[in-house]
Amino acid sequence: MLTGLLHTHSLLRYILLIFILLSIFKSLSGWFGKKPYLPGDKKVALFTLISAHLQLVVGLILYFVSPTVQVGLANMGEAMKNPALRFWSVEHISMMIIAIALITVGYSSAKRGKDDITKHKRVAIFFLLALIVIFMAIPWPWASEAIRRGWMPG
């Protein structure tokens, strides 16, 4: 189960990154080009929201079945001194939850925006902030040796 979940979680990262980049590109060009907020713009933002929430669900399950997290949670004091245990038990989950909250707030506040430029602006700002946080919390192959993972689990 752990392997299947890790593969799903790892793959979903790319889907989420594609949708969030597309949303940011569309909303920045809508904002600066003073374009209407079209149903297509809303749809891409919605797909970003859905993939972020799916990632949250898979991540939460992983959190409770991951042997690394269990070691970290069993002794938080020691885990804080170990970069890998600290990353998986505390840093990854908290940064990703912040990012997903930013996406959620961005999407729903855009819906309530009084005009199209406000909607574009809200998606652009909130999603860009979320992207920065997500990018920092992914265990990329170039991250420190303690936390780095491959492009795909294996």
Ligand code: HEM
């Ligand atoms: C934007 C959201 C997220 C992204 C892009 C993301 C990305 C990743 C990636 C790339 C991995 C490494 C997979 C591999 O081994 O190849 C991973 C592992 C993991 N993630 Fe996430 N994640 C996200 C959100 C979350 C959340 C919200 C949680 C917890 C609630 C979480 C918990 C975990 C756990 C427990 C692992 C595996 C630790 C282990 O190997 O034992 N993730 N994540």
